[in-house]
Amino acid sequence: SILGYLLQLNIRTMATTHYSQLKIYALTTDNVRNASVEFDIETLSPTYRLLIGVPGKSNAFEISQRLGLQDYIIDYAREMISKENVEFEDVLQAIDKDRRITEERKLEAERLQYEVDKLKDELNREKERIEKSKDRIILRAKEEARSILRRAKDESDGIIKELKQVSKAIDRDRNRKIQESQERLKLSLDEVEGSLSEDILNVQSKEPPRELNMGDKVEVLSLNQVGDVLEPPDDDGNVLVQVGLMKVNVHISTLKLSKDEDAEKTTVSTKRIIRSKSSHIKNEIDLRGTTLDDALLTLDKYIDDVYIAGLKEASIIHGKGTGVLRKGIREYVRGHRLIKSSRPGKHGEGGDGVTIIGVDT
Known part of the structure; x- marks a missing residue:
């Protein structure tokens, strides 16, 4: 009634509402129009596009569902709304969907029309150019093109042949250098392996321990270091020993029980390492x-x-x-x-x- 009274006084009025009755009033009354600000359901944010003649739709249910509200609450809310309101909202949703489709088709039609006009212009320009050209000029151009292609092909064939020859020479030289490097590396590895086998790996204890338990202090002869036994010897006589920060797996024949002096030095060194580790x-x-x-x-x-x-x-x-x-x-x-x-x-x-x-x- 307020809007009707203002309309009779010819007063321009803007009113916002969620009531479907007022939306119907705008649809059925002269000199009154619906309008709405477009809302993107996917991003849950307005697009700030003003749509004249399109009534706004309540997006409460869609927004609530996107925000994680349970379905049974939303369904219960739908049941509390009158059938007329639900049907009217469905109509608004269908109108909005049709409007979007129409706008998309309009934009697509405009794009296609632009491409058609562009192609027509290009076709007209090409037609004019061809019409101005003479058969003699076209024939000469074709002959020159063939000549250029023949020269380009001959030059490319020559370049490809030269590249193949260079590539073969490079491959031969590279393979030769690789072979020489492999041979030098093999000789070096053989020398290192022989040195290790003679100086370190074959070190044997004169008094290997008969029995070792976790926590025993032993001297690793191959490393000339004192360490702690982490695991007793296995069936093959291999023992896991903690030497400073390293864990090494050595044979019991390369170990001997450590003296108290060496154990004390190792303990002090280990404590110093532990303090350093703790700080970093x-x-x-x-x-x-x-x-x-x-x-x-x-x-x-x-x-x-x-x-x-x-x-x-x-x-x-x-x-x-x-x-x-x-x-x-x-x-x-x-x-x-x-x-x-x-x-x-x-x-x-x-x-x-x-x-x-x-x-x-």
Whole structure:
């Protein structure tokens, strides 16, 4: 009634509403028109395009669904709206869909018309050029083109022939140099292997230990270093020994029990290394962006450093991604001898993109 009264007074009025009755009023009353600002449901934002003659549509249900509101709440809300309102909204939605399709077809028609006009202009220009040309000029141009093509072909054939000859010479020279390098490398490796076999690998203990347990101090004769036994000898007599920061697998015949003086020196040196590690090793490592093989190599060294530094817990950041890196890392840490526990990160720790490990210190 207010809008009708203002209309009788010939007062220009702009009114916004969500009521379908007022939208129908604008559709059925002279000198009153609907208008709306276009809204993009996909991006949940207005396009700021003013559509004259198109009534606005309520997008509450679509927006609520995009924002994650449960379907049963939305369905219940639909049931509370009158059938007339629902049908009117459906009509508005159909009108808006038809309007979009019409606009798209209009733009496509304009684009096609532009291309047609452009092709027509080009065709007319080409036609005029051909009409101005004489048969004699065209024939001469064709003969000159054939001559140019023949000369170009002859020149290209000559260049290709020269390139093939150069390529063969380069390949012969390269193969010769590769062969010479391989032979020099083989000789060098043979010399190094012989030296290692004679000076290091064949070092034998005069008094090899008869029995070794975890934690025993031994001297590795091939390295001239003192270390700690990490694992007892296996059936073949191989022993895993921690020498400073290195873990080496040596035969029991190259070991002998360490004296107290050497053990004390090694202990002091090891403590100094542990203090240095503790000041540099962080309690997290980021392996995102690496392949699984590279990540496992880096992780193995990191776990050793964490163990030496005495950290009880560390975070492995692998991200979520396709899951290949996460799955491979979690399977690896579950079977690692220095890891006593592992779990996915909690909320605030990185979630499923992080694995928390407990180190057996």
